Amino acid sequence: MKLRTTKYIVKEGFINTYRNLLMSLASVGVVTASMIILGVFLVIALNLSYNTQKLKEQPQIQVFCEPELDDEQIRTIEKSIKNDSRVKKYTYVSKQEALKKAKEMLGDDQDVVEGLGDDFMPVSFIVELNNLKESQNVVSAFKSIQGVGNVRYSQERIDFILNIATWVQVGNLALIIILLAVAMFIISNTIKLTVFARRKEINIMKYIGATDWFIRWPFIVEGVIIGLAGAAIGFVAISIVYGILWGKVAEGVNIFSLVSLGEIQFNVTYTFVLVGIGIGAIGSTISIRKYLQV
Amino acid sequence: MVEFRSVTKEYSNGTVALNDINLNLDKGEFAFIVGHSGSGKSTMLKLILKEEDPTAGEVFVNGYNVSALKRKEIPYLRRSLGVVFQDFRLLPNKTVYENVAFAMQITEALPREIRRQVPMSLALVGLSKKANVYPGQLSGGEQQRVALARALVNNPALLIADEPTGNLDPETSWEIMKLLSEVNYRGTTVIVATHEKNIVDSMKKRVIAIDKGVIVRDQEKGQYEDEVKNYKVYS
Ligand SMILES: Nc1ncnc2c1ncn2[C@@H]1O[C@H](COP(=O)(O)OP(=O)(O)OP(=O)(O)O)[C@@H](O)[C@H]1O
Numbered sequence: 001m002k003l004r005t006t007k008y009i010v011k012e013g014f015i016n017t018y019r020n021l022l023m024s025l026a027s028v029g030v031v032t033a034s035m036i037i038l039g040v041f042l043v044i045a046l047n048l049s050y051n052t053q054k055l056k057e058q059p060q061i062q063v064f065c066e067p068e069l070d071d072e073q074i075r076t077i078e079k080s081i082k083n084d085s086r087v088k089k090y091t092y093v094s095k096q097e098a099l100k101k102a103k104e105m106l107g108d109d110q111d112v113v114e115g116l117g118d119d120f121m122p123v124s125f126i127v128e129l130n131n132l133k134e135s136q137n138v139v140s141a142f143k144s145i146q147g148v149g150n151v152r153y154s155q156e157r158i159d160f161i162l163n164i165a166t167w168v169q170v171g172n173l174a175l176i177i178i179l180l181a182v183a184m185f186i187i188s189n190t191i192k193l194t195v196f197a198r199r200k201e202i203n204i205m206k207y208i209g210a211t212d213w214f215i216r217w218p219f220i221v222e223g224v225i226i227g228l229a230g231a232a233i234g235f236v237a238i239s240i241v242y243g244i245l246w247g248k249v250a251e252g253v254n255i256f257s258l259v260s261l262g263e264i265q266f267n268v269t270y271t272f273v274l275v276g277i278g279i280g281a282i283g284s285t286i287s288i289r290k291y292l293q294v
Numbered sequence: 295m296v297e298f299r300s301v302t303k304e305y306s307n308g309t310v311a312l313n314d315i316n317l318n319l320d321k322g323e324f325a326f327i328v329g330h331s332g333s334g335k336s337t338m339l340k341l342i343l344k345e346e347d348p349t350a351g352e353v354f355v356n357g358y359n360v361s362a363l364k365r366k367e368i369p370y371l372r373r374s375l376g377v378v379f380q381d382f383r384l385l386p387n388k389t390v391y392e393n394v395a396f397a398m399q400i401t402e403a404l405p406r407e408i409r410r411q412v413p414m415s416l417a418l419v420g421l422s423k424k425a426n427v428y429p430g431q432l433s434g435g436e437q438q439r440v441a442l443a444r445a446l447v448n449n450p451a452l453l454i455a456d457e458p459t460g461n462l463d464p465e466t467s468w469e470i471m472k473l474l475s476e477v478n479y480r481g482t483t484v485i486v487a488t489h490e491k492n493i494v495d496s497m498k499k500r501v502i503a504i505d506k507g508v509i510v511r512d513q514e515k516g517q518y519e520d521e522v523k524n525y526k527v528y529s
Pocket residue numbers: 305306307309310311329330331332333334335336337338
């Protein structure tokens with residue numbers, strides 16, 4: 001396509017959007033509403049997966065050695081953990097660290113352990129697995145290692161995380177697909193009105209030898225303008241509301257933490273730009289198809 | 295220039311609009327197509343434009359085998375022709391100048407060429423002064439002249455007009471027909487489907503008469519009606 005044709009097409013797209021100002025504004029309103037709904041889902045999805053990720057990253061399995069083991073025996077245990085292919089990484093917790101943690105936990109009642117050496121504290125390993133689903137097997141394997149006193153691990157918690165992670169992935173995908181389809185349907189219907197109002201012009205263009213693409217492009221530009229305008233307004237709305245929400249939540253301490261506004265904006269921006277262009281373009285292509293058959 | 299070879303057109307509802315038509319038009323000719331309403335005149339022109347496809351037979355236009363043309367090639371066939379319709383078919387949101395220029399824009403013509411050709415075309419139809427007016431502000435005759443300027447701006451070898459004066463008063467009709475004749479004089483082949491008996495009779499051009507989808511008369515310097523037939527009818 002030649003540059004002058006591109007210029008013509010873009011200019012024509014803007015002129016048409018302006019010429020049908022009321023209709024364009026109505027369409028922008030519809031897109032904005034769809035974008036806000038999409039944005040809400042996106043924000044929920046991002047926060048859920050962020051929190052799931054955080055939960056996952058917390059140590060789940062802690063292997064305690066018997067307190068009376070000597071260094072050599074502890075190294076043997078460490079080796080079997082290290083060599084287990086299911087283990088992603090592990091951390092060594094020394095007796096001193098264990099005592100320090102215990103003191104921290106006791107807080108004001110530290111004097112209970114005052115004077116006690118760290119000798120009675122067990123050495124332990126905090127283990128992270130490659131795949132949480134293997135927890136059950138790994139735990140029983142560790143329990144049977146010579147010199148291991150106890151393995152602490154919470155089945156319910158791991159199962160819970162696994163459930164949420166799966167649910168979030170599947171649920172979000174489904175919701176977003178449905179939402180995109182709905183938004184596209186609405187936009188294509190709105191642009192259908194524009195196309196319908198101008199069907200005679202399309203017809204005339206065909207008669208004097210315009211190619212389908214030459215006719216189609218200005219409508220696509222129009223659809224993209226509407227899509228992007230709706231996306232921009234939706235973006236501002238989502239940003240403001242999320243900003244307020246984030247401020248409120250960040251004040252209190254919570255087990256559930258929110259993704260930062262910046263990260264939300266980044267994700268919302270590129271999603272909205274892609275979706276805005278996508279639904280605008282596909283929507284107008286669908287609605288003009290019928291009128292090109294001359 | 296234009297050739298119909300054993301062309302039959304049956305519409306999907308079963309109407310046979312053209313029945314085994316054979317026709318040959320040479321370069322530079324001027325031909326009227328006449329016939330009663332529903333005789334198949336517009337259908338012939340639609341086949342030339344590939345708005346419709348023949349049920350049987352072949353149509354050749356400007357070196358294109360129209361019946362074998364792919365959908366993607368249709369715009370190029372249409373650019374090689376000029377078309378004028380009864381209802382003008384101008385773009386209402388573009389000025390006279392823009393309407394004419396548009397026919398060149400779609401061919402991706404150079405802006406320099408457009409600035410040169412459009413005023414020439416408007417001058418030819420005598421509308422230079424109305425270049426910046428919108429079609430809605432023009433009389434029917436003026437609108438038809440804009441349509442004619444648009445049809446001619448790409449210098450087509452063939453001009454097709456389907457009842458170009460159908461919506462115009464007799465005097466304006468004459469002006470349009472004279473313009474068509476002038477265009478033909480400059481070398482463009484012209485085909486006009488019309489009901490204008492007086493004009494056909496006095497212009498003494500080739501007349502192709504069609505009745506119920508069949509060519510019943512093809513006459514150089516012909517008349518709108520067959521005199522012998524008239525005699526029989528009125529005797
Ligand atoms: N799209 C269509 N579908 C079905 N039948 C059609 C269609 N177009 C035309 N016809 C029929 O084909 C026949 C020829 O129509 P056509 O339009 O060619 O006539 P015409 O000579 O141009 O008439 P007029 O002088 O009134 O314009 C008519 O019987 C008409 O009803």
